[in-house]
Amino acid sequence: MDNIPQATVRRLSLYCRYLEKKEVEGGNFISSRELGDGIGTNAAQVRKDLCFFDRFGTPGRGYPVSFLRRRLLAILGIKDQTWRVAVIGAGKLGCALVGYGGFNRQGFEFVALLDNNPEKFGRVYGALRVEDSARLDEIVTRRRVDIAMLTVPAPAAQGVLDNLTAVGVRAVLNFAPANLDIPAQVAVRNVDLAVELEGLSFFLVGLRSRSDNP
Amino acid sequence: MDNIPQATVRRLSLYCRYLEKKEVEGGNFISSRELGDGIGTNAAQVRKDLCFFDRFGTPGRGYPVSFLRRRLLAILGIKDQTWRVAVIGAGKLGCALVGYGGFNRQGFEFVALLDNNPEKFGRVYGALRVEDSARLDEIVTRRRVDIAMLTVPAPAAQGVLDNLTAVGVRAVLNFAPANLDIPAQVAVRNVDLAVELEGLSFFLVGLRSRSDNP
DNA sequence: CTATGTGAAGGCCTTCACAGCG
DNA sequence: CGCTGTGAAGGCCTTCACATAG
Incomplete structure (x- = not known):
């Protein structure tokens, strides 16, 4: 089963x-x-x-x-269990996710928001301060992070993923439009807005050509 | 073909x-x-x-x-063609999307940001001002919106979708965690973060039980 | 000799259909 | 009699394998 x-x-x-x-x-x-x-x-x-x-x-x-x-x-796995989530990348999307209350409602809790840009350190979003992603290992371990959300720019995604898996993170929700090499024993779900938009574009083109030549 | x-x-x-x-x-x-x-x-x-x-x-x-x-x-459909995108719902996610420059790069252009909360009218995100979603019909028509992004709370999503399709929008990227009735001839792609997170949770539970009973 | 194009085979998921239970 | 549980059938997508082109 x-x-x-x-x-x-x-x-x-x-x-x-x-x-x-x-x-x-x-x-x-x-x-x-x-x-x-x-x-x-x-x-x-x-x-x-x-x-x-x-x-x-x-x-x-x-x-x-x-x-x-x-x-x-x-x-x-969301009954009597709260998964601890870290967001890597404090850009617009990362900050919006941390600020969104909907996940806390059931089973998920944000415990860290990291970025590599010193100018952002200390800024507060939701209940979190932006911290230095150079301290990723220590923070992920100490806060017992279960799931990471990747909201870094595409070129940085693979490196961060490798760091995360090296510290034992086994589940990642990736928002970066990158083709990642996924280590064994790690689950990565991709949320790829460009792919979704282009799928809609393809649909619209099909619609148009069908109404042009009926 | x-x-x-x-x-x-x-x-x-x-x-x-x-x-x-x-x-x-x-x-x-x-x-x-x-x-x-x-x-x-x-x-x-x-x-x-x-x-x-x-x-x-x-x-x-x-x-x-x-x-x-x-x-x-x-x-x-993204060569020599720019699709015009409206974002409905100027919450954290909607504003983050409008502010994200990655889509303009190729084939998509934000042309409206709507909300029903008067306190938000006029606020500026990216190149857009928040406008009144009561004027959805007029704005969508006048700006020739091709694609809508739905970032409203779940209970409002169906109503907005119906309005959008009534004005001729045929492609929607839905972020609301709602089970929508989708009219014929309309393409709706769902981006459902709760579903993705819960999928990761399911994976983690499976991992754990497999390592408990090897 | 290398790499594409493509029918055929295979595998996975969905749908059917009905036995069996309340 | 209604609705679940489930093997079997069907359909769609992926993978195979090889004829064919350069």
């Missing part, structure tokens, strides 16, 4: 979000149909995803909302 | 990025092998992706770097 598709894991997060809404509204049971509709997939997919883990449902009734939500949170 | 996999489109962006680097370094030809290694895939995948569109290569030599890059830019 190990090889869970990435796509399934992504949907688990969406299920949790929908279940939270449903729980607040006071729903007790939810069908795979409704849960699927709610996140933009279908009932069979929901049942398949969930049965990777356990039998959460009751035939004829559906899934108990609150119970299912707690179980999924546990599976995702 | 129509049904291009999303995955292929995403890789096109990465190919372009790698080719740009290669072109600057003065490379004339590049093999599918090198291009694949460069973006973290393999040679066969590169050839398959490219041959959806044309025969760009020369057997025995590889692909002409500069030529291939220009052709891919054209396919992605």
